[in-house]
Amino acid sequence: MSAISTKPNPLDLDLAGCESLVIALGFKAFHGRNLFKWLHKHGVVDFDAMTDLPKTLRTALLDTAEIRLPRILQTHPSADGTIKWVMELTDGQRVETVFIPEGKRSTICVSSQVGCALECAFCATARQGFNRNLNVSEIIGQVWHAARQLDASPTNVVMMGMGEPLANFEAAVTAMDIMQDDLAYMLAKHRVTLSTSGIVPNIYRLREVSDVSLAVSLHAPTDALRDELVPINRKYPLAELMPACKHYVAGDKRRKITWEYVMLDGINDSLAQAKQLIRLLEGIPSKVNLIPFNPFTGSDFGTSPPERVEAFRERLARSGIFTMTRKTRGDEIAAACGQLVGRVEDRTGRLGRVRIETHSRVSVR
Numbered sequence: 223m224s225a226i227s228t229k230p231n232p233l234d235l236d237l238a239g240c241e242s243l244v245i246a247l248g249f250k251a252f253h254g255r256n257l258f259k260w261l262h263k264h265g266v267v268d269f270d271a272m273t274d275l276p277k278t279l280r281t282a283l284l285d286t287a288e289i290r291l292p293r294i295l296q297t298h299p300s301a302d303g304t305i306k307w308v309m310e311l312t313d314g315q316r317v318e319t320v321f322i323p324e325g326k327r328s329t330i331c332v333s334s335q336v337g338c339a340l341e342c343a344f345c346a347t348a349r350q351g352f353n354r355n356l357n358v359s360e361i362i363g364q365v366w367h368a369a370r371q372l373d374a375s376p377t378n379v380v381m382m383g384m385g386e387p388l389a390n391f392e393a394a395v396t397a398m399d400i401m402q403d404d405l406a407y408m409l410a411k412h413r414v415t416l417s418t419s420g421i422v423p424n425i426y427r428l429r430e431v432s433d434v435s436l437a438v439s440l441h442a443p444t445d446a447l448r449d450e451l452v453p454i455n456r457k458y459p460l461a462e463l464m465p466a467c468k469h470y471v472a473g474d475k476r477r478k479i480t481w482e483y484v485m486l487d488g489i490n491d492s493l494a495q496a497k498q499l500i501r502l503l504e505g506i507p508s509k510v511n512l513i514p515f516n517p518f519t520g521s522d523f524g525t526s527p528p529e530r531v532e533a534f535r536e537r538l539a540r541s542g543i544f545t546m547t548r549k550t551r552g553d554e555i556a557a558a559c560g561q562l563v564g565r566v567e568d569r570t571g572r573l574g575r576v577r578i579e580t581h582s583r584v585s586v587r
């Protein structure tokens with residue numbers, strides 16, 4: 223394998239970064255704007271084809287920088303229009319990106335890490351272990367490819383693929399800034415959604431620097447159950463998570479937290495738990511997405527029957543909480559929520575441990 227280049231990659235830079243890059247090479251800032259626009263708006267990744275940059279700048283860029291993108295290795299189309307792309311990174315590892323069309327909406331579900339270090343009990347990515355954070359170019363590169371493949375910018379991006387975006391804070395924020403930039407993908411802030419399992423300090427940090435929509439993977443109305451399903455809860459329990467989320471949406475009446483709740487048969491789907499959830503969400507502008515559990519090989523949870531999901535939804539809706547049951551998309555190509563796996567050179571030794579833990583799965587309820 224050829225050595226991995228260490229030259230700066232302009233796709234790792236936001237607009238200000240591109241301006242600084244060209245200033246450092248002795249050129250005016252506006253050339254940095256043009257460079258940024260070529261990369262994202264026009265999708266050009268060859269310095270020589272950036273015809274409105276001075277020839278001397280193009281030569282300087284060729285000498286000192288290198289544009290590196292993930293490579294689309296496989297394309298898996300699904301009958302419902304969903305497409306899963308397997309993207310290979312420069313170190314040979316792989317992440318997955320999903321395109322979900324729905325009427326006029328085109329949503330791209332983007333990965334933020336190679337694997338995930340958090341060990342949610344029902345998630346296929348968790349079983350892969352964890353290797354590293356994606357850098358900015360690897361995150362925005364997924365959107366770049368999607369825009370080229372579809373011949374249009376997506377209307378929505380959700381950071382809901384492989385990994386925990388708030389555990390890769392700086393890169394996730396920069397990539398989301400690029401998504402919203404008028405010289406790039408022009409997405410409105412409410413059309414970019416970051417989904418987190420609940421890294422509380424970084425929810426506060428995010429509020430300081432970004433306006434994107436926040437989705438929180440809740441999945442349980444009590445600490446006892448959430449500790450088992452979403453182990454990060456042992457570090458950041460509900461008593462800390464809920465105020466952080468309330469703070470995130472404070473001061474803007476239009477903002478709501480989207481709570482994601484995977485419906486697991488006999489685990490978290492009773493009416494008593496729906497009532498506990500209603501109490502937990504009191505005072506927080508909320509909408510709830512009930513997600514049918516997407517099974518994967520080796521998982522030992524079951525999908526709640528549709529009538530139980532509907533009863534749960536109805537109970538929440540009756541209390542005034544806007545609640546939707548999410549359609550499962552792309553499941554026959556393993557592109558649905560929590561089914562993304564890629565190729566991860568695990569550095570956590572997770573696989574051995576998971577096998578042991580599944581034998582001692584906690585009792586629930």
Ligand SMILES: C[S@@+](CC[C@H](N)C(=O)[O-])C[C@H]1O[C@@H](n2cnc3c(N)ncnc32)[C@H](O)[C@@H]1O
Nearest residue numbers: 345382385386417418419439482515516559560
């Ligand atoms: C894969 S995660 C990535 C974003 C972030 N790490 C998080 O947990 O919110 C995106 C969503 O998929 C959900 N999910 C994970 N495994 C799932 C499964 N097997 N079936 C349905 N949803 C799942 C997660 O709980 C989360 O709400």
Ligand code: SF4
Nearest residue numbers: 338342345348385419
């Ligand atoms: S659900 Fe999210 S945080 Fe949990 S293991 Fe999967 S990717 Fe990581």
